Amino acid sequence: xxxxxxxxxxxxxxxxxxxxxxxxxxxxxxxxxxxxxxxxxxxxxxxxxxxxxxxxxxxxxxxxxxxxxxxxxxxxxxxxxxxxxxxxxxxxxxxxxxxxxxxxxxxxxxxxxxxxxxxxxxxxxxxxxxxxxxxxxxxxxxxxxxxxxxxxxxxxxxxxxxxxxxxxxxxxxxxxxxxxxxxxxxxxxxxxxxxxxxxxxxxxxxxxxxxxxxxxxxxxxxxxxxx
DNA sequence: CCCTGATTCGC
DNA sequence: GCGAATCAGG
Numbered sequence: 001x002x003x004x005x006x007x008x009x010x011x012x013x014x015x016x017x018x019x020x021x022x023x024x025x026x027x028x029x030x031x032x033x034x035x036x037x038x039x040x041x042x043x044x045x046x047x048x049x050x051x052x053x054x055x056x057x058x059x060x061x062x063x064x065x066x067x068x069x070x071x072x073x074x075x076x077x078x079x080x081x082x083x084x085x086x087x088x089x090x091x092x093x094x095x096x097x098x099x100x101x102x103x104x105x106x107x108x109x110x111x112x113x114x115x116x117x118x119x120x121x122x123x124x125x126x127x128x129x130x131x132x133x134x135x136x137x138x139x140x141x142x143x144x145x146x147x148x149x150x151x152x153x154x155x156x157x158x159x160x161x162x163x164x165x166x167x168x169x170x171x172x173x174x175x176x177x178x179x180x181x182x183x184x185x186x187x188x189x190x191x192x193x194x195x196x197x198x199x200x201x202x203x204x205x206x207x208x209x210x211x212x213x214x215x216x217x218x219x220x221x222x223x224x225x226x227x
Numbered sequence: 228c229c230c231t232g233a234t235t236c237g238c
Numbered sequence: 239g240c241g242a243a244t245c246a247g248g
Contacts, residue, residue: 003240021232035241037232042239048232 001030003039015040015048160186170196172203 001007007028014024021040025033040046160169160183170185172195187196195203 020230022230032241033232034243038234038241039239041233046233 001028008039008043011036011039012043012045015045159183167194170194170199172196172199 003011010028011024014027015021015036019027021033021036025031025036028036031039159181168189170187170189172185174183174185175181185196185199187198189195190197193203
């Protein structure tokens with residue numbers, strides 16, 4: 001099999017859509033997982049959370065006279081690749097990674113995060129003793145009731161943008177990421193789910209065994225546009 | 228063991 | 239350019 005334009009396009013879409021190399025491979029057929037990964041790299045679209053990558057360590061020269069010789073021998077390959085926070089990578093069944101239902105954690109709160117080395121003692125039974133003045137401080141700041149400035153522009157007034165997502169509205173993607181009119185469903189959710197009733201039907205389907213897997217029917221990405 | 232993506236290197 | 243072999247973490 002060769003990399004035709006169609007196959008490359010499909011590979012690109014699926015890769016960016018968050019499909020795994022294996023999925024892409026047996027979706028395309030005739031290629032191995034390695035082939036897909038190799039091609040993806042050659043296409044220059046490798047940036048994706050790898051389970052094996054997070055190796056970013058600044059060598060602390062605690063012992064400067066350690067091994068300069070070895071370091072000189074090291075092949076100066078392209079290292080120290082900063083990993084820019086990628087857009088939320090959707091997992092397989094759900095097209096959009098469930099955004100945390102706590103927007104305050106992401107945006108609002110500065111978060112004291114003071115790792116105060118406080119001394120505690122352990123009482124009988126294993127509970128932690130606290131001094132009188134040791135009340136834990138994580139007082140959840142009262143979330144502002146409503147300071148949403150309403151829709152400023154009529155332009156996007158009826159579109160549900162990423163910023164409009166909350167846990168009450170359907171976050172099913174409409175259109176394709178990157179497109180100017182990409183938005184989210186915005187319907188009232190099926191209570192307890194991240195999507196509206198209709199899209200729950202799309203998002204949650206019985207997972208077939210690997211062998212019996214068929215071309216993914218629910219396809220928020222790639223393939224013909226559904227809207 | 229299964230999975231994952233990354234990298235290498237002979238072709 | 240391609241992808242099997244290999245590596246390495248989950």
